[in-house]
Amino acid sequence: MRIDFPKHLIREITDACRRSGINEVGGILFGEHIDTEHFRVVELTVDEQGLIASFKRSIQHVLGSCKRFFNRTNHDYSRFNYLGEWHSHPSYEVFPSSRDDQSMLDIVCDQTVGANFVVLAIVRLNKESLDLKCWVYFPDSSRSDVDIKFVD
Template sequence: MYRIKELGLTLDIDDDLISNLLDIGKKHYPNEFGGFLIGYYSESQNHLRITDTILPNKYKGTPYMFERETIGVESKLKQFYTQNPKKYYVGEWHTHPNNLAIPSAVDIKAVKSIADDPEVSIKNPALLIIGYANNKIELGFYVHFKNKIYRYE
């Protein structure tokens, strides 16, 4: 379980899903790749459970950039919601090949634009960055909360 003690927030994600994301990221190495995170917040909104991912149908990735489109994603989101009405879009994930799991200025701007988008029904989007540096894998879980980015420990 990951925590941000100062905010009283927690996050959990199954090891199987993390393994799946790592495998997907490795297939696209040395380019960045990512997708959408699916899950739900507790009723109190202080615990996030990440359960699934949706991969983009259309994307562009280089060793230092990842852009995805949302074409076709809405129908996949509806499928999750139909199967389990408490599951919905909770954020984004992507890889940082040969780099640390620290959000870039572009990452921070993207998460802020998600939080500020009136068509997105989530106030505190999560961000997972998977860093592959020096033959080590680092996971960085973040949340956009009250206009700032915080890292889960």
């Protein structure tokens, strides 16, 4: 899978990480379906929770944010849809923790979310640049790497 990440959204994440300092920050990613296995992040939310290493998202929160996004994109679900989650690891490596894996599997297996896959982006502010890596989770519990391309 390939995901295009617009630079202005990278700046938004970078600013959020800078504001949060040693605390984790995260949110939801909304995507546009470009082609087979090819998506573009079109919008994201930033939820500053102020909790160290305890980022966890509730299904209800996901559904509420999706509803607002679907209204804005005229319910064109095949083109614009929930893509997944992002959060920062300010003090440890850019790799999913076992709890991250479990949270993502909870979401991708949830019938009310009804996703075929869910993407997790993990970021870490590294002096002036942002480390960002993505994984995709499937309902059969498998996880794969995602190719990220930064676009304008």
